[in-house]
Amino acid sequence: MTAPANGAPQVRTISGNKGLQIEEPLIFEQGMQGRSGVDLPAIPQHKDRLGGLKRKSEIGLPGLSEPQVVRHYTKLSQKNFAIDMGVYPLGSCTMKHNPRLNEKMARLPGIGDLHPMQPVSTVQGALELIDRLAHWLKVLTNMPAVAMSPAAGAHGELCGIMTIRAALLAKGDARKRILVPESAHGTNPATAAACGYVVDPVPADERGRVDLAAFKAKLGSDVAGTMITNPNTCGLFENDIIDIADAVHGAGGYFYCDGANFNAIVGRVRPGDLGVDAMHINLHKTFSTPHGGGGPGSGPVVLSAALAPYAPVPYVVHGANGFDLVEQDGKAFGRLKGFHGQMGMFVRALAYMMSHGSDGLRQASGDAVLNANYILAGLKDELTPAFPGTCMHEALFNDEFLDGTDVSTLDFAKAMIDEGYHPMTMYFPLVVHGALLMEPTETESKDGLDRYIDVIKGLAKRAKAGDAAYFHGAPYHTPRRRLDETLAARQPILRWKPEAPKKAAE
Amino acid sequence: MRYLPLTDDDRRAMLRRIGVASTEALYSDVPEKARLKGAVDLPPVMGELEVERTMSGLAAKNLGAGSCPSFLGAGAYRHHIPASVDHLIQRGEFLTSYTPYQPEVTQGTLQYLFEFQTQVALLTGMEVANASMYDGATATVEAVMMANRVTRRSRAIISGGLHPHYREVIATHAKFTGFEAALAPADAVGNEDLAKMIDANTSCVVVQNPSFFGHVKDLSGLAKACQAAGALLVVAVTEIVSLGAVTPPGEMGADIVTAEGQSLGVPLSYGGPYVGLFATRDKFIRQMPGRLTGQTVDVDGKRGWVLTLSTREQHIRREKATSNICTNSGLCALAFNIHLTLLGEAGLTKLAQLNHATASRLADRLSAIPGVKLVTETFFNEFTLKLPKPAAPVVEALAKKRILGGVPVSRLYPGDAALADLLLVAATETVSDEDIAAYEAALKEVLK
Numbered sequence: 001m002t003a004p005a006n007g008a009p010q011v012r013t014i015s016g017n018k019g020l021q022i023e024e025p026l027i028f029e030q031g032m033q034g035r036s037g038v039d040l041p042a043i044p045q046h047k048d049r050l051g052g053l054k055r056k057s058e059i060g061l062p063g064l065s066e067p068q069v070v071r072h073y074t075k076l077s078q079k080n081f082a083i084d085m086g087v088y089p090l091g092s093c094t095m096k097h098n099p100r101l102n103e104k105m106a107r108l109p110g111i112g113d114l115h116p117m118q119p120v121s122t123v124q125g126a127l128e129l130i131d132r133l134a135h136w137l138k139v140l141t142n143m144p145a146v147a148m149s150p151a152a153g154a155h156g157e158l159c160g161i162m163t164i165r166a167a168l169l170a171k172g173d174a175r176k177r178i179l180v181p182e183s184a185h186g187t188n189p190a191t192a193a194a195c196g197y198v199v200d201p202v203p204a205d206e207r208g209r210v211d212l213a214a215f216k217a218k219l220g221s222d223v224a225g226t227m228i229t230n231p232n233t234c235g236l237f238e239n240d241i242i243d244i245a246d247a248v249h250g251a252g253g254y255f256y257c258d259g260a261n262f263n264a265i266v267g268r269v270r271p272g273d274l275g276v277d278a279m280h281i282n283l284h285k286t287f288s289t290p291h292g293g294g295g296p297g298s299g300p301v302v303l304s305a306a307l308a309p310y311a312p313v314p315y316v317v318h319g320a321n322g323f324d325l326v327e328q329d330g331k332a333f334g335r336l337k338g339f340h341g342q343m344g345m346f347v348r349a350l351a352y353m354m355s356h357g358s359d360g361l362r363q364a365s366g367d368a369v370l371n372a373n374y375i376l377a378g379l380k381d382e383l384t385p386a387f388p389g390t391c392m393h394e395a396l397f398n399d400e401f402l403d404g405t406d407v408s409t410l411d412f413a414k415a416m417i418d419e420g421y422h423p424m425t426m427y428f429p430l431v432v433h434g435a436l437l438m439e440p441t442e443t444e445s446k447d448g449l450d451r452y453i454d455v456i457k458g459l460a461k462r463a464k465a466g467d468a469a470y471f472h473g474a475p476y477h478t479p480r481r482r483l484d485e486t487l488a489a490r491q492p493i494l495r496w497k498p499e500a501p502k503k504a505a506e
Numbered sequence: 507m508r509y510l511p512l513t514d515d516d517r518r519a520m521l522r523r524i525g526v527a528s529t530e531a532l533y534s535d536v537p538e539k540a541r542l543k544g545a546v547d548l549p550p551v552m553g554e555l556e557v558e559r560t561m562s563g564l565a566a567k568n569l570g571a572g573s574c575p576s577f578l579g580a581g582a583y584r585h586h587i588p589a590s591v592d593h594l595i596q597r598g599e600f601l602t603s604y605t606p607y608q609p610e611v612t613q614g615t616l617q618y619l620f621e622f623q624t625q626v627a628l629l630t631g632m633e634v635a636n637a638s639m640y641d642g643a644t645a646t647v648e649a650v651m652m653a654n655r656v657t658r659r660s661r662a663i664i665s666g667g668l669h670p671h672y673r674e675v676i677a678t679h680a681k682f683t684g685f686e687a688a689l690a691p692a693d694a695v696g697n698e699d700l701a702k703m704i705d706a707n708t709s710c711v712v713v714q715n716p717s718f719f720g721h722v723k724d725l726s727g728l729a730k731a732c733q734a735a736g737a738l739l740v741v742a743v744t745e746i747v748s749l750g751a752v753t754p755p756g757e758m759g760a761d762i763v764t765a766e767g768q769s770l771g772v773p774l775s776y777g778g779p780y781v782g783l784f785a786t787r788d789k790f791i792r793q794m795p796g797r798l799t800g801q802t803v804d805v806d807g808k809r810g811w812v813l814t815l816s817t818r819e820q821h822i823r824r825e826k827a828t829s830n831i832c833t834n835s836g837l838c839a840l841a842f843n844i845h846l847t848l849l850g851e852a853g854l855t856k857l858a859q860l861n862h863a864t865a866s867r868l869a870d871r872l873s874a875i876p877g878v879k880l881v882t883e884t885f886f887n888e889f890t891l892k893l894p895k896p897a898a899p900v901v902e903a904l905a906k907k908r909i910l911g912g913v914p915v916s917r918l919y920p921g922d923a924a925l926a927d928l929l930l931v932a933a934t935e936t937v938s939d940e941d942i943a944a945y946e947a948a949l950k951e952v953l954k
Contacts, residue, residue, distance in 0.1 A: 027621050027847050037848030038588055040856050040935070046863035047870065051884030053722050053753045055855075060628045063850035070590055073844055076618055077599035081611035084598030090607070097509055098602050101554050106775070107592075110565025115578040116777030117913040118571065119905045125567030126776050132564075139546050151640035151778065154820070154832040162682050190820035190830035195682045199825040237535035268533060273540045292837030293615040294605035294797065296640070296779030312678070328920055334678025338581055338643035338671040338766070339777025351561060357551035360507040362542075366529040367512050370520055373532055377524045390524065390532050417611055428821075445511035446520060473805075478610040480810040485609075488802035488814040492791060494634050495624040 021479050024075040028496045031062020037069050060498070079479045080293070081422045087444055087452050089375075091394045091425035091437025092185070092233060094263045094285035096368075099355065102288070102348035111347055116339040120325050126343065127316045127323035133350040134316070137281060137302055140361070142272030145308035147301045148315065149341040153260060156280025156299030157191040157227070159312060159336055163278055163303060164225050164254045165195055166310040166333035175224035175253070181210050183234055183429040188227045188258060197224060204431045208234035208387040208396075216247050225254035230274070231261045233429040234387060235372065235394035235437065245275025254278065254307065262286045263441065264369055264393035267362030277304040283342075287349035298345035314340050367442035368393040371449060375438055378453035382460040386432045393441070399434025407463040409434040411471035414482065415462075418475045419455045507551055571774060571910060575941035577868070579888040579932025580718070580913040581642065581669045581744040582777065583769045585857075586936055591771045591844045595837055605797075605833065609812045610804075615836065616811035619799040622843040629749045629846075630763040631756020632785035637797040638839040639831065642766025643675045645782030646712065646742045648795040648829055649762040650676055651683065652786075653710035653738040655793050655828070660685040661707045663700055666693030667717030669744055670918040676712070685709070692919055694881060694890060694928055696721035701731035710738040710762075715755060716745065719915075719930070720885035722752055729759025738762060745769055746783070747934075748886040750858025762786045770849075771841030781838035792818060795829035857935060861887035864942075865933040871946045872931065877953060881928065888932035890915070894953060897929040903952045909945055 016023050048054075064072070081088070088095035106112055114126055134146045147163070150156040161178070168175055178192040181202045189199040200218055205211040210228060226248050230238045238244065245255045257271055257279035263286040271279050283289045283298040291297075303311055313335050314327045325340065356364055369392055376385060376395035384400040399409045413423035413436075425437040440449060463471060475481060512520075517529070526532060533541060552560075571584050578584070595601065599614060606612030606619075619637045626635035639645040650662045662680070664673055664687055673689055680687035686707075690698055696719060700711050711732055716722045725741060732739040741755035743765040755763045765783035772780055784796060791798075792815065800814030820827040849857060865887040873880035877894030893900055897914035904911035915928035933942075 024617070026617070026624075028624065031850065034852055036850045036853040037590075038853045038857075040853065040860055043856070043859045043863050044867065046866040048862075049722075049866050049869070049884050050752060050862065050886070051722050051724075053724055053884070055749070055751055055753050057631075057754075057757065059750070059851055059854065061625065061846065061849070061851040061854060063852055064847055066588075066590060066848065069844065069848050070594065072847070073594040073600075073618070073840075074597070076614035077594075077597040078614065079612070079617070080599040080603045080614035081608070082599045083602040088604070090604060093604055095602075095604060099509060101557060103596060103601075105558070105561045107773075108561060108565040109570045109572055110568045111561070112773045112775050113570045113572040113584075114568055114776040115571045115576065115584065115774050115910065116582050117578050117580050117917065118569065118910055119902055121902065122569035122905050122910070123776065125564040128567065129561075129564045136548060139548055151644065152831075152833045154830045155640060155644070158830060162678070165682060185832075186819075186821035186824045186827070187830050187832050189825035190823070190827040193825035193827075194830050196684050237533070239535040239537065242537050242540070265533075265536075267546055268542055269536050269540055270542065270546075274537075290601045290837065291604040293600055293603050293612075293840065294836035295638075295833035296781075296835045296838055297833050298779070313674075327917070334681065335671060335674040336644075336678065337675060337778070338641050338669070338780070342778040343776035344773070344779050347561070351557050354549065354552050354557050354560065355509070355554070356507060358545040358548035360510070360551045361548075362545050363507060363510060366532075367510055367517075369532050370512070370517060370524075370529055373524045373526075374520045390526065390534075392532075392535075413608070414610070417608065422611065423608055442510055442512075446516040448511075475610050479613050480610055480804040480808060481806055483609045483804045483810045483812045484802045485812050485814065488800040488812045489817075492798075492814060493801035494620075494791070494798055494814075495627050496620070 022075050024072060026496055027064060027072060028062050030064055030068060033063060035063035035065055037064055037066040086420055087440065087448060088422040089424045089438040089440050090422060091439040092260055094439060094441055096288050096441040097443040098288055098290045099352060102351040105351045106344045106347045124322050127325060129350060130346055131316050131323060133346050136353050137300060140266060141302045142270035143302035144305050145303040145311060147303060147311040149312060149336050150280065150299040150301060151337055151342055152295065152297035153280055153282040153299045154187040154191060155336060156301045157187055158194065159301045160256045160278035160280060161191055161195040162333050163307045163310045164256065167307050168224055176222045178224055179215065179218055179226040181228060183232055183431045184227060184229060185233065185258060185260060192227060208236050209238050210244060212240045212243060215244060219247060219251040221252065223251055223253045225256055227256045227258060229258035229260060231264045231392040235391040235396045236387065237392055241274050260285060261393060264365055266365040267358060268365055277307050283345050283349040288352045289345040289348040296342060298342035312336050364442045371440040371442060371444055374449055375440055375453060379456055382457045394437055394439035396432060397436040398432050401460055402463055405463045406468040407471040409436055412459060412463065414474040415459050415471050418477050421452065574908040574910060575944050576910040577912050577931045577933055577945060578910050580930050581766060582774055583745055583932060583934055584774055584936055585769050585934050587771055587845060588848050591841055594844055595841050600840055601837065606813060613810055616799050618840055618843050620801065620811050622839045623799060625843060625846050626783045626785050629754065630785040631754030632763050633788045634791055635783065635785035636794055637799050638834040639782030639784055639796050640835060641778065641780040641782045642742060642744055642764060643672045645764040645784045646672045647676045647679045649740045649764045650710060650712060652762065652793050652795060653740060654685050656738060656790060657709040657736060659707050659709035661688060662709055663688045663703045663711045664690060665700060665713040666690040666698050667696065667719060667721060668712055668714045668742060669718045672742060692925060694719050694925060701728055704731060704735045704737055708735060708737040710740045712740040712742065714742045714744060716748055716886045720882040720889040722884045722886055725758040745886060747858050747861055750854040751862055752886055767842045771845030772838045779835060779838055781835040781842055793828060796831055797834045860935045864935060864937050865889065868933045868942050871942055872949060875950055875953065887934055888930060891929045891931055893927045893929055896926045900952055904948055907948045909948050911945060
């Protein structure tokens with residue numbers, strides 16, 4: 001047992017700071033009346049037209065100067081782990097390097113400073129850029145159309161399922177069920193339900209794939225379609241995928257593919273060749289637009305010829321006088337968001353794709369798969385792989401290797417934090433007990449993976465050696481140690497409030 | 507390829523360790539006929555310089571809103587963004603981290619989200635806010651669906667002063683989710699009476715303030731009518747800076763406030779990514795959509811933050827979740843948070859006054875042009891003009907003179923003859939006296 005006793009750091013500083021780990025209060029605890037970080041000109045003479053609705057109450061915002069603001073956010077940033085710092089093997093999230101060229105391109109004044117309601121004659125370059133990105137996506141997927149507006153992966157799922165429903169309704173075919181594998185991301189059943197469908201779960205077989213026989217048995221004339229992630233959330237390619245597509249088409253339904261794991265197959269396998277009717281592409285995963293602490297994302301949806309006519313507005317077309325933007329269309333199923341989509345993300349994704357080129361994209365997906373298999377091979381003796389054989393872009397382990405150690409997957413993850421790694425995805429997919437899902441992406445070097453493998457093996461050995469208390473106390477070296485999530489949920493404090501003023505007599 | 511660290515030697519060594527002959531062999535589960543043998547038909551690898559050249563070429567084909575006098579609004583507004591905002595959001599620890607699933611190594615993100623939630627609650631005059639949504643339109647449709655859950659009713663009354671895109675997004679969801687969106691006709695004059703549309707199945711009334719056409723209204727009467735009928739009042743705000751000058755929806759009795767937060771810290775970027783704001787009352791917390799950050803303590807008793815109340819969310823509840831939403835708009839929420847922190851109480855109040863003053867002066871000048879009439883008596887920084895001829899060709903003619911003169915209402919309500927002559931004009935603090943003079947002169951000429 002090498003850990004310090006719970007809550008008793010060996011060295012206590014006066015400030016509570018620990019070198020580069022500096023405590024930082026909320027902005028609301030630093031504000032002073034009358035101080036501001038901006039200077040604005042005097043208000044010119046004008047006629048008041050607020051109609052007597054001028055805000056009378058104080059808002060309650062704190063006043064800080066610019067240097068205070070810069071220090072505040074700099075110190076906050078230092079409490080975060082990031083891809084820029086090291087291995088971030090969060091399975092299913094594709095945490096790859098974010099090239100800074102893409103940031104620079106998104107900030108070109110002729111792109112970043114365009115208003116969405118400018119006349120289309122003044123934004124021909126922007127429409128051409130969207131059209132060019134659409135072309136890359138269509139070629140890489142071998143699909144004839146793409147809806148660009150969805151704001152994220154889950155939003156893309158809504159788009160895809162609404163398109164399917166619109167296509168069925170156009171045929172007067174009101175089907176009720178959507179088949180969703182048990183290993184699916186939670187967004188899949190939530191999306192199907194949000195579109196008015198009954199979710200019918202499909203079990204996985206012992207190989208971690210959709211159970212083809214069970215799938216076929218559930219098909220019928222009331223099945224609108226299926227939502228399948230491929231490669232799936234177990235990091236495996238659904239090798240029966242073409243049979244699945246044929247079967248669902250044979251029953252009159254459509255095949256929605258969750259494209260979260262497209263990074264494994266870019267330039268090597270085209271979803272259109274597998275019988276996919278609709279698939280969202282997370283530009284923030286596969287095409288490296290920054291994850292930004294949880295968004296913004298972007299989730300364009302490629303569509304088959306059967307579904308393309310029902311795609312939502314708006315979309316770009318080649319018109320008589322250059323590019324045009326179609327904002328109203330009676331056949332379209334509707335509109336999903338304000339304006340035209342996540343343009344800032346389109347620029348970054350296109351810059352990423354152009355930088356790689358068709359050869360580089362193929363190499364990147366190959367390296368992502370190679371890296372995941374290298375981790376699988378390096379850890380398979382110390383950890384317990386969930387399924388035999390090789391994997392695609394992510395390696396999945398169950399928690400059998402921790403049996404009898406009194407160390408949980410969560411404890412193991414927290415110990416990884418102290419070693420300087422962001423933990424892998426835990427307890428997902430649900431079909432694997434205590435799952436540990438590691439996705440290194442093509443960003444990691446062989447040396448970096450060798451170090452990572454050594455550390456993970458070392459931790460597994462430590463757990464098996466009976467040092468459970470060490471894991472229960474981890475992490476030890478972070479700005480905050482394990483946080484009480486139960487307390488947060490039981491007594492929700494979701495905003496700062498000023499302390500009640502003390503009585504004058506005190 | 508500059509982003510790929512593996513060398514061919516590395517790859518060979520790794521394949522040996524794995525025990526396969528080639529990378530292609532790792533794709534053996536892919537049906538043979540679906541495996542591509544070579545690269546697809548797209549251009550090959552490009553250096554930074556070549557990419558910059560191509561992108562700059564595309565950018566040069568656009569008229570940047572900042573390169574000419576610009577008066578565009580309609581739900582997106584060009585404001586000055588302090589330099590430190592863009593510097594700070596590009597710190598790699600913010601830019602390249604993800605959803606704070608592991609709170610011990612994401613206290614930075616969690617703390618700014620907690621500050622953001624507080625700022626949104628304060629601005630809107632509400633008790634609680636979430637950690638952001640995709641944009642104003644999607645936040646508003648989520649509010650409608652929340653009102654349906656809370657009231658167990660299924661009819662939403664949608665104001666004719668709500669942004670047409672927001673109306674379309676709500677109508678689209680209504681069609682698929684199975685509720686009724688009762689759309690009031692476009693309300694350019696600002697005299698609609700929504701209270702009389704409320705019935706026993708009404709879950710909510712959705713209005714925008716200032717409205718799409720610019721009207722600033724007192725909503726307290728409508729709030730009372732909603733309350734009496736057991737319906738919720740949802741107020742959308744598309745210009746968040748207005749809340750530095752205008753009575754907030756919370757003080758007028760709103761139950762849910764949604765907003766587009768783009769005006770603070772987020773560039774126009776041709777319509778996205780933006781940041782949706784969502785605020786409500788404490789009693790509805792467990793029916794809220796989206797991520798929430800909450801305060802707690804760690805094992806050493808120190809204050810910290812975590813994502814909380816996730817039992818509402820899709821990764822736990824799956825098909826029973828309050829929403830299918832997975833991400834928020836984290837980095838845009840950070841930009842909003844930093845910009846508003848720089849402004850503070852004094853800065854935001856003054857910025858809002860400056861916007862109002864600029865727009866009011868512009869309205870005086872433009873409405874003095876013969877044939878031009880100001881439709882909106884009360885407004886914040888955007889108003890509607892009635893021109894003596896259709897607005898769309900006028901806007902085109904102004905653009906040829908390098909003036910982005912506003913948004914013709916007909917672009918959002920095509921085919922409605924009564925709206926064809928209406929022009930939405932916005933003026934923020936970025937509009938100078940010279941811009942106003944240039945606009946006035948150009949409009950006179952175009953209308954001649």
